[in-house]
């Protein structure tokens with residue numbers, strides 16, 4: 001894709017996605033401008049120094065909450081393209097800090113659009129929307145009945161069951177302040193196109209992961225702990241809801257998706273970007289254990305008597321009327337043949353090496369949960385999008401990242417933390 005000499009402004013350039021996208025666009029010859037908050041201590045964000053792009057991009061100091069600063073960024077960058085990635089993106093944080101989330105994700109987005117409108121620049125803009133906007137997706141009649149009992153009302157009522165895979169016309173049922181803030185942002189983006197003619201498009205990206213993914217997200221939570229276990233730095237793995245199923249993509253696929261939408265998408269339109277598969281948190285964990293060198297033979301719950309032999313055995317039976325490759329344990333979770341809850345205490349994993357103990361940590365369970373995400377990506381594929389990576393590729397990259405002891409370290413104030421201090425400019 002041609003990016004030579006294009007001026008590209010990225011909000012959230014120091015984040016996980018922003019830094020991958022910036023590296024990729026620099027390699028393709030773009031002039032990349034990154035909106036970045038002023039850092040009193042003059043340090044370079046870790047994601048930027050890891051990607052070795054501190055001298056390859058132009059930093060524009062500013063924040064989404066500061067409209068004059070954003071207007072200045074337009075003058076400096078004169079953008080042909082804007083990727084609006086900056087956000088408070090951690091769902092539990094939005095539950096504990098809803099106002100902060102709204103300030104950054106809602107007010108920040110309208111500030112950006114206002115800066116573009118008032119400055120009369122004319123960039124093509126891509127908004128990082130999310131599969132969380134779909135939120136509560138109905139996967140079976142039984143699940144629908146139990147959700148009705150729990151929430152009393154499901155709005156809007158499903159027009160088909162299962163509502164899977166999720167296409168762009170699925171209804172919004174956001175389940176967190178984060179998800180609601182993204183619905184606001186995307187509708188505003190589309191509204192600014194309809195009302196003012198701003199060339200905004202929306203990528204509804206499903207979960208995307210890779211080396212350097214934020215510490216708090218489940219794929220990093222898992223691969224870090226599995227690596228720590230390998231090095232004898234921990235005795236067990238702590239986790240929350242292992243039944244949740246996600247459509248995990250490799251970050252390198254998702255950043256191509258953003259670019260394809262920018263170059264080939266229709267202004268004012270919306271595109272799912274995902275991998276058209278779904279995998280449980282439990283499978284991600286078991287696959288990570290296998291990636292660390294131990295074949296998984298059997299799992300059994302600690303405080304109850306649920307047992308599954310050979311849980312990662314490939315299964316190609318159809319679920320939701322769709323044939324797709326998944327492990328046996330996911331077939332069981334997706335058809336409600338088995339579910340795990342806090343009362344089970346955890347899971348003992350028998351491998352061809354040591355037994356591994358997984359503890360269910362009640363503080364990691366969410367008060368409102370999105371049970372399943374599984375994308376229909378027909379629309380973005382028509383623009384040329386392709387899924388190149390499997391879930392095991394993501395796990396491999398994350399495990400390799402955590403093989404480096406500095407990357408594994410998260411304990412504040414510890415010796416390894418001081419060694420991994422961000423570089424000074």
Ligand SMILES: C[C@H]1O[C@H](OP(=O)(O)OP(=O)(O)OC[C@H]2O[C@@H](n3cnc4c(=O)[nH]c(N)nc43)[C@H](O)[C@@H]2O)[C@@H](O)[C@@H](O)C1=O
Pocket residue numbers: 089090091129130131132205206207208216217218219221238239240241242244245246281364365366369370
């Ligand atoms: C597309 C979307 O993708 C991300 O949102 P997310 O799906 O909430 O991502 P996550 O990695 O925090 O959780 C995934 C699942 O994993 C379960 N889970 C179990 N145990 C732990 C656990 O210990 N930690 C976490 N974080 N999750 C756990 C948790 O309950 C949930 O069901 C963000 O990028 C968001 O910005 C976004 O837009």
